[in-house]
Amino acid sequence: MTQRSQPKQPSAAGGSKSKQIKLVLLGESGVGKSSIALRYVRGEFNENGEATIGAAFLTKTVNVRGQSVKFDIWDTAGQERYHSLAPMYYRGAPAAIIVYDVTSKSSFTRAQAWIKELLQQANSQMVICLAGNKADMASEARTVSREEGKDHAEEHGLLFTETSAKTGLNVEDMFINLAAKIVATTMSPGNDIEENVRLEESGKKGGCC
Amino acid sequence: MQKAYSPLKKLEHLLQATQCIYQCLNGNTDEAIQGPVAVGADDFLPMLIYVVVHCGIIAAEIEADYMWDLINPAVMNTEGGYYLTSLNSAVLVLKNFKEMQEAQNTQHESRLPSISDMQGFLKIAIPDELRDSIIWKTLPVRPNMNTRDVCSMIAHKFKITNPQDYGFYYIVRGVETKLNDSHCPQDVKTEIMLKNQDCVFAYKRLASNIAWPLSVKK
Numbered sequence: 493m494t495q496r497s498q499p500k501q502p503s504a505a506g507g508s509k510s511k512q513i514k515l516v517l518l519g520e521s522g523v524g525k526s527s528i529a530l531r532y533v534r535g536e537f538n539e540n541g542e543a544t545i546g547a548a549f550l551t552k553t554v555n556v557r558g559q560s561v562k563f564d565i566w567d568t569a570g571q572e573r574y575h576s577l578a579p580m581y582y583r584g585a586p587a588a589i590i591v592y593d594v595t596s597k598s599s600f601t602r603a604q605a606w607i608k609e610l611l612q613q614a615n616s617q618m619v620i621c622l623a624g625n626k627a628d629m630a631s632e633a634r635t636v637s638r639e640e641g642k643d644h645a646e647e648h649g650l651l652f653t654e655t656s657a658k659t660g661l662n663v664e665d666m667f668i669n670l671a672a673k674i675v676a677t678t679m680s681p682g683n684d685i686e687e688n689v690r691l692e693e694s695g696k697k698g699g700c701c
Numbered sequence: 702m703q704k705a706y707s708p709l710k711k712l713e714h715l716l717q718a719t720q721c722i723y724q725c726l727n728g729n730t731d732e733a734i735q736g737p738v739a740v741g742a743d744d745f746l747p748m749l750i751y752v753v754v755h756c757g758i759i760a761a762e763i764e765a766d767y768m769w770d771l772i773n774p775a776v777m778n779t780e781g782g783y784y785l786t787s788l789n790s791a792v793l794v795l796k797n798f799k800e801m802q803e804a805q806n807t808q809h810e811s812r813l814p815s816i817s818d819m820q821g822f823l824k825i826a827i828p829d830e831l832r833d834s835i836i837w838k839t840l841p842v843r844p845n846m847n848t849r850d851v852c853s854m855i856a857h858k859f860k861i862t863n864p865q866d867y868g869f870y871y872i873v874r875g876v877e878t879k880l881n882d883s884h885c886p887q888d889v890k891t892e893i894m895l896k897n898q899d900c901v902f903a904y905k906r907l908a909s910n911i912a913w914p915l916s917v918k919k
Contacts, residue, residue: 551780567743571747
């Protein structure tokens with residue numbers, strides 16, 4: 493198990509608990525979902541990246557407004573034929589990033605479908621960010637304009653940004669903004685790490701019902 | 702994984718299996734130590750499905766459900782939970798494989814990619830005239846092999862004593878075309894696939910008249 497237990501903090505400190513956030517990456521295959529996650533977790537700021545087995549699941553802890561937030565990043569398979577599996581991944585996730593490729597119109601159409609699905613199916617508290625990736629290629633091959641993406645995001649009350657996993661543009665900011673919004677919207681400390689560890693230990697001990 | 706009783710133990714085994722898959726991708730080099738490989742879920746899920754099929758875990762679904770139901774929800778948000786979800790997805794894909802394939806055929810008139818699409822393999826229909834049936838074989842055919850090589854390989858494999866009476870054909874929309882000895886079947890396949898058409902290769906007796914199934918004629 494890669495999960496590391498943290499020393500228990502006195503709760504009297506108030507609000508300095510670490511908050512765990514499950515974040516799903518959605519979007520057509522090939523738009524760079526995994527690259528964004530990899531860039532974020534392993535990019536220039538490597539010190540907080542914990543060791544995980546593969547790139548499909550990544551974690552990173554950041555500090556937002558004095559609160560430490562641990563992202564569990566769940567990558568999903570974007571191929572059309574795995575579409576029906578997505579609910580298993582985004583179930584119970586408080587955050588999602590929907591990625592499209594600014595050089596591909598079809599990926600943007602797909603992203604719109606994702607937005608619709610998430611707004612209908614997932615919990616209403618979910619914080620969603622629409623991200624137009626491959627912004628570094630925008631000058632040569634852009635087919636989805638920045639306004640189109642921004643308008644669509646605003647219409648549904650989502651965060652919006654254009655990123656580039658290649659150059660690292662806006663990637664860090666996007667996650668920080670997401671974390672800030674989540675911290676702001678959900679003040680109640682839900683699944684924090686301390687609780688998590690305690691439950692896991694008791695699970696190990698028992699093993700049977 | 703199946704031997705362990707505790708769901709958490711099972712989950713640990715699953716994570717080890719996952720690690721195995723990633724290590725295979727790294728070609729067992731030292732890179733594995735350096736951290737995650739740049740393989741996201743786009744590629745990982747199909748690979749997991751492949752592994753589940755080929756390692757023959759019959760009880761994959763039961764195992765996944767067992768863990769799913771017994772493991773504490775808090776653990777589900779961790780790496781283990783992620784890969785358990787992936788295993789569940791893999792099982793679901795395989796369970797609905799046929800329906801998914803059919804749905805795709807009606808929606809996009811296309812099919813799932815198969816091994817025979819790859820450069821290096823060729824799916825060949827070999828009519829068995831004695832039994833009135835068609836045997837489908839996916840054989841390793843290198844891109845530089847010409848029709849004569851392929852024919853002699855098939856004749857050898859299927860113990861055909863009169864190879865001079867047989868020919869190698871490709872069929873597009875029900876129309877048979879004979880390939881010359883010097884043609885490379887893989888080149889022909891690539892060409893036809895580029896035109897977004899489906900083609901079938903057949904090794905049959907020159908004089909025979911085969912009633913191909915509808916799926917070939919399409």
